[in-house]
Amino acid sequence: METSKGISRRSFIGGGMAGAAGLVAAGLLSSCSPGSQATTEQSATEGEAAQIKTADETVESNILIVGSGAAGLMAAYEAGKAGAENILVIANCPSIEANNGNMVSGTAAVETPYTEAAGQDYSIEQLFDRMVNFAHWTVNARLLKTCVELLPGNIDIFDELGIELTLGADRYSIGFEEVHLFGTENKSAVFQKHLEDAYGVQFRFSTEAKHALMEDGACVGVQAEDEDGKVIDFKAKATLLACGGYIDNPDMLKEVYGDMTIVASSTEWQKGLGVKIAQEAGAFRESTHGLGMNDIFGSTEELGFNLGNPLLGAAFYGGLIVDEHGKRFMNEYMLANESMAGGGEATLHVKQYYAIFGQRVIDALKEQGYYQIIGSPEFWVSGMLLYGQPLEDLDQSLQDAIDTGWVFKGDTIADVAAQAGLDELETTVEAYDDMAAAGVDTMFGKRAEMLIPVADGGPYYLFKYNPGAFNTFGGCRTDEFTRALRADFSPIEGLYIAGVENGSLYSRPYYDVGGTCSGLAYSSGRLAGMQMAEYTS
Ligand SMILES: Cc1cc2nc3c(=O)[nH]c(=O)nc-3n(C[C@H](O)[C@H](O)[C@H](O)COP(=O)(O)OP(=O)(O)OC[C@H]3O[C@@H](n4cnc5c(N)ncnc54)[C@H](O)[C@@H]3O)c2cc1C
Structure with missing residues (x-):
């Protein structure tokens, strides 16, 4: 220079x-x-x-x-x-x-040696078509097309540099595998x-x-x-x-x-x-x-950047979620299955959101983890992350969360609602449990296996969330x-x-x-x- x-x-x-x-x-x-x-x-x-300053x-x-x-x-x-x-x-x-x-754990591409070895034939054209339509053409389509065409070349470059990759599972249930997972730690240092x-x-x-x-x-x-x-x-x-x-x-x-x-x-x-x-x-x-969006691991302002607390997963398994008034605002399955995309997006249209469970669910989490107790849908993005994992030291982590102020505990639903100021929570739970009993979500059409009744015996736990994101x-x-x-x-x-x-x-x-x-x-x-x-x- x-x-x-x-x-x-x-x-x-x-x-x-x-x-x-x-x-x-x-x-x-x-x-x-x-x-x-x-x-x-x-x-x-x-x-x-x-203000442009005088340069040194x-x-x-x-x-x-x-x-x-x-x-x-x-x-x-x-x-x-x-x-x-x-x-x-x-x-x-x-x-x-x-x-x-350097934090990226997996990157998308089709038509790579990895997808070919896996016998996949999802093409660049199909991927572009899917993405541009998902975006409703709000992008520069020629730019997007070129960038999609360049995706396989990205993988070639990592191969050239000796950065390890393996093909990950179809986490988004989109019908093809496209995430190439990095095996090399500090890949950016190798790149530099x-x-x-x-x-x-x-x-x-x-x-x-x-x-x-x-x-x-x-x-x-x-x-x-x-x-x-x-x-x-x-x-x-x-x-x-x-x-x-x-x-x-x-x-x-x-x-x-x-x-x-x-x-x-x-x-x-x-x-x-x-x-x-x-x-x-x-x-x-x-x-x-x-x-x-980081609505895979979950975020609450009380904890800030925290990817390691499994309790934060509570909202991402399809159970009841409400807004800052205690009203339901989304089909919770979206958050479970499209957590980074449409599911996370829904949480950006309320000021705050909450998940609620009774003691029965909490006890089951110790033995079974989220996936089994809240429902077992066929495809489940969040479920992939904590599948079959009982939550260790749950009582202690719950107590820590209560002390930190992002989980409220009360003997009744009215009690936790009052603590968090959710005026509509009791009414919402009543209506939700009626739908669970009938096996039909007449409000947002959630899958029946995720309609688990809430008011089945206290004490109750209310988890407070904020949307979280990796990047804009x-x-x-x-x-x-x-x-x-x-x-x-x-x-x-x-x-x-x-x-x-x-x-x-x-x-x-x-x-x-x-x-x-x-x-x-x-x-x-x-x-x-x-x-x-x-x-x-
Ligand atoms: C924990 C975590 C996990 C992630 N996992 C994945 C994943 O698995 N898959 C995936 O696709 N994406 C993932 N992402 C998102 C991914 O990191 C971004 O998509 C990607 O890094 C964006 O690339 P970028 O070059 O646009 O910006 P970045 O990679 O963020 O790079 C920005 C660079 O600009 C520098 N910079 C910023 N401002 C200035 C300035 N004023 N002057 C000089 N330098 C500046 C920064 O220091 C940095 O070097 C993850 C993100 C995080 C945080």
Whole structure:
């Protein structure tokens, strides 16, 4: 990297933009390119006050990749493979291991050596068709098509790098197996080493991009700060934002989901800066915003990021679930079987949700686990996770949960309802138990084997939940080549967006195909890498 220190430059985009917007309104800048005009208007409308500081250092590269997660690493791989030189990856996490990309346990693909060995013939075309229709065409279909086509190549790359994979089961009951499970621990470290050795890619961690650097409407890099507060201008011919969205930014979550708590089941680095930087550069923020939901393990704000407490599974096995008023709001089977997609989505439309059990169920959990006691449907995503597992130390964990304040215990249903302030709970349980006795869910059509009566003897336990998510989906709009687009659909020169913060690739709810979260992140990263290599060559 070429670096030069102490370059002095101070400009205040916010103030400058507001002034320019006035001139646009007066028709004085009508000769401006459509691009710069759109940038001006959008930034001014949003009242952005991006402050570019005087840089302590300037680092120049050919290709700058912001983010060392799933998309960023794949982008570096393809750019390097295409012959691009001087590739720099910066990331705000302290090391390659410490980001969401390294947490991925399985990734989607069809038409791979693994699916072929398993005798599967589900095709790329079928997968694309399924996904684009699931998304109701709310995405850039050409981009999605390309990314689905690239899925098998993702697997080839992991094979090339010696990262172990096996084909997982059909967890979503979609009729085919597509999740390729990673066997190698710290796969991102293996990836980083390969990129360094094969393509001379350089990495700078603990370095957080803050603002877009713009010249004549084109993106020429980002301004970042390192852990010591040093301000660095990273200048590049092409810049990729692959910052993983905004799951770790409660304010941005509130903008989309309102006044509810969404528990981030993630590392802490996905703070939405990539989306903001793209907007600052003039990109248009798309309206589709989804969540890769963690309603497999369960979340409650009292525990925060916690993937290891089996008690949190209580809501995901098809028993009665109610909202903050004590009213039923969904077919609980959805949460059991499409926990990350439609099931999780339903929990985003109530402020809080609760599961309730009597002592009989609690006792059975000690011997049998959730699956057997709450019902035994043929296919069951959550059941796959805790299948046949009795809950160890249940009495102690229940007491801990009561002490922590996310489980309420009472002798009667009225008692737990009063503790949690659920005015309608008693009425709901009465109606629910009538349906259970009749074996028909006349309200939401839940399968009969999941209609287990609640009021069958106390004491009762009420479990309080918040929606949880591994990551967000959505951000600014791109074209089919991952180039960031302005509101007028013109591309912003030099700026690319990949991974879960690409606003044109993911659906809400999350696709009902497990592993597409990372799969599309890898694919879009690769696509961006190829594009940037071509653009900069
Ligand atoms: C516990 C857990 C388990 C998961 N399991 C799976 C799974 O099994 N299958 C699956 O498909 N998906 C899974 N996911 C989701 C998966 O992690 C994401 O789909 C994927 O990592 C998204 O890739 P990305 O490149 O868009 O973002 P990320 O992988 O999140 O990478 C973002 C990168 O950007 C960096 N960054 C952020 N902001 C800045 C900034 N301002 N400046 C510099 N760097 C920045 C971060 O440090 C990070 O390096 C899981 C997530 C978690 C948390």
